[in-house]
Amino acid sequence: MSGFIGVDWGTSNLRVWRFDEAGAVIGHRSGGKGIAAVTDGDFAGQLAPLIGDWADGATPIILGGMVGSRNGWLEVPYVACPADPAAIGGGAIPVETDLGPAWIVPGLSHLAPTGLHDVMRGEEVQIAGAGVMDGIVALPGTHSKWARLGGGTVLSFRTFMTGELFAVLKVHSLLGRLMVEGPADEAAFLAGVRRSLADPALSGLLFSVRTEGLFGGIPPEGLADYLSGLLIGAEVAQGMEDVSASVTIVATRALAGRYAVAVREAGAGAPAIIDGEAASANGLLALGRRILEND
Structure with missing residues (x-):
């Protein structure tokens, strides 16, 4: 499998990685605008300065985070829990771009027995990169997520x-x-x-x-x-x-x-x-491989 570009695009941050064919990180950059600052809808234009010399029109691009939200580049439907990495990768949606073939990773949704709905975008990438099979994964932040995993599957979570x-x-x-x-x-x-x-x-x-x-x-x-x-x-x-x-x-x-x-x-x-950044990179690598293998 060829290498690809991984993008972690949140509300206020934008980070990118270049992975080679073996999955090693051969480039890493951060900067540009989070999706909240992209007011003209030109997401490709904001991404290009960070990956322009990596993007040759053929290298795949895997995007995770709030870029797939209603306010992002393209709204990608949530994958309902329970969800394993195969289901998450299978829910990725292609997006048209001159930079190269691109896919946006979906977020996750959960409906608790109490009737409470919950969602995440971006944290599912970090969970995939954490490599946890069973137990609890806590992702602190502005809106903290606590996910329960069994057999590598996200069974439930709460914000x-x-x-x-x-x-x-x-x-x-x-x-x-x-x-x-x-x-x-x-x-x-x-x-x-x-x-x-x-x-x-x-x-x-x-x-x-x-x-x-x-x-x-x-x-x-x-x-x-x-x-x-x-x-x-x-x-x-x-x-x-x-x-x-x-x-x-x-x-x-x-x-x-x-x-x-x-x-x-x-x-x-x-x-x-x-480390959260390491989990994002590992998750983009793991999910990107699944997406590209199924393409």
């Missing part, structure tokens, strides 16, 4: 708006008014984690960010970390479901470290940690 909630509460709510920037306060973070693991009433606990500041329980420099601990602890409490399950965290090392603390506090074993 938590932890990162977005933290930003909104810190900047736009009463809770941020006593906060002062300072060095990381791991003690304050751990206090927040432990409280939310012990008490599921998160909306009540959140006000304690204000009262801990008012009564000096936590210094102003530690209030943001305390808020982070409350939110991450609550996410872990719901995302874990079964503390006996193995957990793999896909994220930057700093963010993964925070989640690892919360996972251990919840009573689970030490989680495996995989």
Whole structure:
């Protein structure tokens, strides 16, 4: 099989890799515009400067992420869970481009027994690249995903708006008014984690960010970390479901470290940690091979 180009195109980021015939990375670049900044619909024009010298009109291009969303280059239907890599690859849709033959990877959807719908785009690529067969894969971020896998198949997942909630509460709510920037306060973070693991009433606990500041329980420099601990602890409490399950965290090392603390506090074993960018590259390689083999 020939080599190909892999593209991770999110809302705010654009990263590309060049894979040779053996699957080795022979080029990697980042830059350009995320899909939110492409207002004229010229996605090919935004991609060309990053891959122009790689694209010869014949080299395949595999695109993952929000580029396949309603606001992206082409809306690609979600693949419903349970979904294995073959189903994900089989759901890829070709897109016309002068750069070369291209396919967009689909996202995943899940309908919980409660009737709750959920979706992901881009994280399914990272899950494929994480190489987990059984257990839980946590993908922290603005909208964190917790996926349950069995036999390499994504059985179910759930989204938590932890990162977005933290930003909104810190900047736009009463809770941020006593906060002062300072060095990381791991003690304050751990206090927040432990409280939310012990008490599921998160909306009540959140006000304690204000009262801990008012009564000096936590210094102003530690209030943001305390808020982070409350939110991450609550996410872990719901995302874990079964503390006996193995957990793999896909994220930057700093963010993964925070989640690892919360996972251990919840009573689970030490989680495996995989760099998010590496997972994206590995996932594009794995899914790209399936797509091209079936073409």
